[in-house]
Amino acid sequence: MEKFVQLVVDGLSTGSVYAALALAIVLVHSATGLINFAQGGMAVLAAYVAWVLTNQGVPLVLAIVASILFSFVLGAVIERFLMRRFERGDPDTAVVVTVGLLTLVTGIAGWLWGYNNQQFPSLFPLDTVSVLGVSVSIRSIGTTLVIVVAMVATQALFVGTKLGLALRAVAINPQSAAYSGLPVERLLMVGWGIAAVLGAVAGALVAPQLTLTPGMLDNALVYALAAVILGGLTSPVGVVIAAWLIGVLENLAAVYVGFIGFDLKVAVPFILIFVVLIVRPQGLFGRKTVVRV
Amino acid sequence: MASSSKTSAPTTTAPPPSATPSPASSFRQSPWVRWGAPLLLVVGLAVLPLIGTESANDTLARIGVFAVAVLGLNVVMGYTGQVSLGQIFFLGLGAYVTAYGVQSGWNIVLVFVLTCLIPAVAGLLVALAAARLGGLAIAMVTIALPIVGVPLAKRLSEFTGGSQGMSARFVEAPEGSGLYDDQWQLYLVLVIGGIVFLLTYFLVRGKYGRAFAIVKGNENVASSMGISPYRYKVLAFTIASLIGGVSGFLYMVVVQYTSPETMSFGHSIELLVAMVIGGAGSIVGSILGGVFYVVVPDLTNAIDPSLTALLQGALLLAVLFVLPGGLVSLPRAVMRGLRRSPAGRGSAAPPTTPSSTTGSGTAAEPTETERQGSA
Numbered sequence: 077m078e079k080f081v082q083l084v085v086d087g088l089s090t091g092s093v094y095a096a097l098a099l100a101i102v103l104v105h106s107a108t109g110l111i112n113f114a115q116g117g118m119a120v121l122a123a124y125v126a127w128v129l130t131n132q133g134v135p136l137v138l139a140i141v142a143s144i145l146f147s148f149v150l151g152a153v154i155e156r157f158l159m160r161r162f163e164r165g166d167p168d169t170a171v172v173v174t175v176g177l178l179t180l181v182t183g184i185a186g187w188l189w190g191y192n193n194q195q196f197p198s199l200f201p202l203d204t205v206s207v208l209g210v211s212v213s214i215r216s217i218g219t220t221l222v223i224v225v226a227m228v229a230t231q232a233l234f235v236g237t238k239l240g241l242a243l244r245a246v247a248i249n250p251q252s253a254a255y256s257g258l259p260v261e262r263l264l265m266v267g268w269g270i271a272a273v274l275g276a277v278a279g280a281l282v283a284p285q286l287t288l289t290p291g292m293l294d295n296a297l298v299y300a301l302a303a304v305i306l307g308g309l310t311s312p313v314g315v316v317i318a319a320w321l322i323g324v325l326e327n328l329a330a331v332y333v334g335f336i337g338f339d340l341k342v343a344v345p346f347i348l349i350f351v352v353l354i355v356r357p358q359g360l361f362g363r364k365t366v367v368r369v
Numbered sequence: 370m371a372s373s374s375k376t377s378a379p380t381t382t383a384p385p386p387s388a389t390p391s392p393a394s395s396f397r398q399s400p401w402v403r404w405g406a407p408l409l410l411v412v413g414l415a416v417l418p419l420i421g422t423e424s425a426n427d428t429l430a431r432i433g434v435f436a437v438a439v440l441g442l443n444v445v446m447g448y449t450g451q452v453s454l455g456q457i458f459f460l461g462l463g464a465y466v467t468a469y470g471v472q473s474g475w476n477i478v479l480v481f482v483l484t485c486l487i488p489a490v491a492g493l494l495v496a497l498a499a500a501r502l503g504g505l506a507i508a509m510v511t512i513a514l515p516i517v518g519v520p521l522a523k524r525l526s527e528f529t530g531g532s533q534g535m536s537a538r539f540v541e542a543p544e545g546s547g548l549y550d551d552q553w554q555l556y557l558v559l560v561i562g563g564i565v566f567l568l569t570y571f572l573v574r575g576k577y578g579r580a581f582a583i584v585k586g587n588e589n590v591a592s593s594m595g596i597s598p599y600r601y602k603v604l605a606f607t608i609a610s611l612i613g614g615v616s617g618f619l620y621m622v623v624v625q626y627t628s629p630e631t632m633s634f635g636h637s638i639e640l641l642v643a644m645v646i647g648g649a650g651s652i653v654g655s656i657l658g659g660v661f662y663v664v665v666p667d668l669t670n671a672i673d674p675s676l677t678a679l680l681q682g683a684l685l686l687a688v689l690f691v692l693p694g695g696l697v698s699l700p701r702a703v704m705r706g707l708r709r710s711p712a713g714r715g716s717a718a719p720p721t722t723p724s725s726t727t728g729s730g731t732a733a734e735p736t737e738t739e740r741q742g743s744a
Contacts, residue, residue: 111505180682301509339520346513353498
């Protein structure tokens with residue numbers, strides 16, 4: 077029983093990391109209608125920035141904040157100078173562009189810092205605390221909490237501020253937004269920046285566990301995409317729930333299902349997807365999109 | 370090479386307004402060229418293995434292997450417009466089936482048939498689920514294939530040899546032919562790869578190719594014409610998987626060794642990069658893609674191995690920016706640039722080349738220009 081609770085808590089923590097990445101993907105999709113396969117790669121680049129700063133003696137929290145600012149600028153710059161040209165065109169081409177971006181970003185990280193695993197300092201102590209008689213790791217709880225806070229803050233930004241209102245307007249209908257005087261192009265840059273920030277938070281939190289490599293978040297990206305498919309592209313809440321579900325289920329399956337084990341747990345979300353797709357192609361929480369011809 | 374454009378030339382909607390019929394096109398239509406060029410190509414390919422050095426033959430054979438893999442990716446992505454990030458998985462699967470069959474001492478023809486069938490069935494199963502989702506979901510699902518495939522191959526070690534991989538030597542030049550092994554391997558790749566290319570060429574120019582093009586262009590139009598986008602997506606994906614399996618067989622012919630690393634995520638991305646840079650939706654582009662896949666890593670490794678990924682990413686983005694049709698559209702883009710510049714019109718190369726879709730017989734809607742795209 078105790079093991080079960082630990083597995084669930086750890087699952088929620090990794091699930092939160094997938095959720096942050098998945099939310100970033102949903103954010104970009106709702107603003108620009110494309111799937112950013114480089115979301116994880118950009119987050120890795122941010123983690124490397126934080127790592128370099130900590131090596132220079134900067135305190136970890138400051139380094140992470142600096143890497144978050146860096147990601148915001150990076151996201152905005154990528155939107156402005158790379159993606160904008162492809163946003164109104166064929167979505168398949170835009171996807172290939174983001175795949176190229178992933179290769180490029182991974183290549184930059186590998187070229188600057190090598191492909192060897194680097195130790196990334198953890199934001200939380202590695203001890204465990206006893207909650208209701210079950211010991212769970214502080215890192216898992218901390219990771220989950222930080223990401224929940226980040227997600228709530230993002231949601232508050234979108235619902236409660238003027239900037240959020242403008243971002244939503246652009247996402248719903250860029251043309252009308254432009255007619256009503258909104259600076260659509262700058263808002264798209266902000267949207268990409270915020271998405272990159274979410275990714276950077278996830279990257280900094282998961283880097284101590286995975287150890288820093290250029291391909292660190294490739295698997296996490298796959299989980300995040302699985303969460304996006306399961307939750308439905310139109311439903312941020314659904315995506316987060318799906319990400320947690322995936323995190324918990326894969327942890328449980330790794331331990332309790334003999335054949336899967338730790339090496340094959342990456343298959344769990346896809347077994348889940350296959351089951352869900354047969355029943356609900358629009359995802360667990362998504363709406364069916366109806367297109368007028 | 371000439372064949373892909375010459376037959377389409379007469380069917381295009383008259384000469385483009387600005388251009389007078391160029392001497393080149395009438396040259397290409399003369400019967401001597403029509404029949405001579407393919408003949409020359411076949412003879413050239415038949416002589417090729419005999420004159421090259423061993424390492425040149427090996428490089429050529431590897432180019433052939435990956436040209437076939439890129440061709441498979443082109444069927445689903447270039448022609449049908451469904452982004453697939455998992456093509457390398459089917460190459461790996463084919464390679465494992467071949468290695469296992471050879472090690473078990475099965476008849477080589479049976480092994481080849483299984484190498485076609487097993488990846489095709491696997492692709493069919495994946496596509497049946499993935500194609501239910503619209504648009505980009507196929508990309509999001511297929512990215513999982515290499516990422517699940519690598520640990521799966523390590524796990525099923527009684528079939529795959531685990532992380533050690535499997536080697537299988539089964540291609541030796543027959544006694545009395547006087548050929549070296551590398552020459553014989555190159556011949557096998559040329560013959561099998563050539564047949565696959567020929568069959569695919571007929572496929573994409575025929576009824577199915579037109580259906581693929583409409584599914585790529587507009588799914589709603591496709592359904593209104595009685596073409597089920599779902600069925601044709603599944604079909605295209607299955608064919609791509611089958612071709613991937615054949616490329617896996619050829620991979621074992623040439624490399625004679627496979628490991629989980631063969632189907633890693635990085636290689637899958639490289640395959641996609643190669644396809645886009647070679648030219649999406651183009652037979653010749655697939656060959657150029659194979660050249661790119663094999664030659665560029667060799668070149669960058671000579672400069673600095675850690676630069677490979679960076680250069681590939683940068684090259685892909687550069688091609689998408691300046692030459693969305695891929696390298697195969699380079700001659701046409703250059704010709705257009707030359708024709709325009711004396712006329713004084715800006716030389717900003719328009720990103721699309723609508724004439725390249727006319728090959729598949731869908732020139733009916735001239736407004737749909739970006740359909741040709743590069744994905």
